[in-house]
Amino acid sequence: MMYTFYLEKDSFLHSLDPRTKIIGSLSAMVAVLLFNHPAVMTALFLLILIAGRVLGKVEIGEQLKFLKPLLPLVILTIALWPLIYRPRTLGLLFGASFALRLLTLGLITILLLATTRQRELIRGFVKLGLPYELGLTVSIGLRYIPTLYILANNIMDAQKSRGWEVEKGNILVRLRKMSAVLIPLIVASLRTAHELSIALETRAFGASKKRTFLRDIKMRRRDYVALILILLLLGTAVYLRYSLGVGYVRIYG
């Protein structure tokens, strides 16, 4: 079962400073948002997938497994575009393209989380100038995604045992049926959040203004090299997109 995204491995990505990885991830996201051509999106998706395997030693299968929860959105995207865009074949291509963009953005986030420990991630955010509380909030949020996923499954199992079936009925009926899962999920989440805040306070969270850190992070040579490469790649992407007009198709008008 999946409790956190982090995977303990000895890889190049794991050895980088979290700041490098945060900047790298943001740059990759910007690059993905620059383009919308289906071929370019496919290439970028595969590139990130391979980079995750080669640089982060995260198996392709593992990466795809993490993306599985996005599947409904992907299907919806691919199905909706041809409905609202004409000619339909072009709509389908755009749908596929945006679905791939979504998957690539997801993949980038997952690779950041799979190769960076939570405490290092917070440290990275703080060193980049974010307040500690914000860094903590972000990482707690990320930390609880898998937990909520498991909880939701558990609740669905409990309701299935009471003869509940989501598959039956039209979309309105289905939405109403979802309340059997959403209400217990929200109640349990609020309860967890409340308990977490008490746990934080009992450990004197916020007691002193200045926090100290047991493990500090340090930029090494490989980080600077990686950063230069990242910025060069991003620069190339911007150049391709804006000066050469590669990889972008006008959708409207």
Added chain:
Amino acid sequence: MIEVRNLHFAYDGREVLKGIDFAMGRELVALVGPNGSGKTTFAKHLNGLLKPVKGKVLVDGMDTKEHTVAELSRVVGYVFQNPEHMFFEETVFDEVAFGPRNLGIEGEELRKRVEWALKAVNMKGYESRSPYSLSGGEKQRLAIACILAMKPKYLILDEPTTGLDARSERSVVNVLKSLREMGHGILLITHDMGLVLELAERVVLIHGGEKVFDGPVTDFFSLPLTNYGLSKPELLNLAEETGVGFVRTVEELVGALEVKLR
């Protein structure tokens, strides 16, 4: 009859159940084993929440692979460990009615079932309360009523007394006893050996994904339980030390001792 044949199951390639054979009818079976031994995974196969990787699970002849959980819920009821994971209605009445409604029961029959289920768990008069306003023991009993209202022949209860105070625990135990008298087959997952001693007719011990014991409760307590992370109730130790042998309750022990001393 619930029949399990050579059940194998794996999570992400890790084998959790390694070939379990099991059968139960209308009896009270305690399912015990240390944390992570595969008890819950096993139990979730009995109402089709999990489908076997290899092997077969038959519920009154129905293969769980060919039926949905909703269909199987008419025969096998599963009471989850945390009652709050199922509550979402505004009143106790609607909460209990949710299951039968899903089975297509309406009107007078529905009202009767809810009333009957609430009475069975000693909660008559709670109909218009909010499920979230109840105490721990009441929540647990309500959870049982929710499943009971669907009139399943078999009930699976996952640690129904964990975290309850003594009085609430008694209230749940009494419900279990009366369900047994009503003729339900009950599979009780628990760590409480006192409860096993008091209630179980038969015990199944799972350890490391394998069934290591399946037999009457008397034989179970002569196993070297500490090897499985379990321990014998003090009552049984006392009975053995005083040469009485097997007893289930304090009253039985006192009775046997009185006979002995006379």
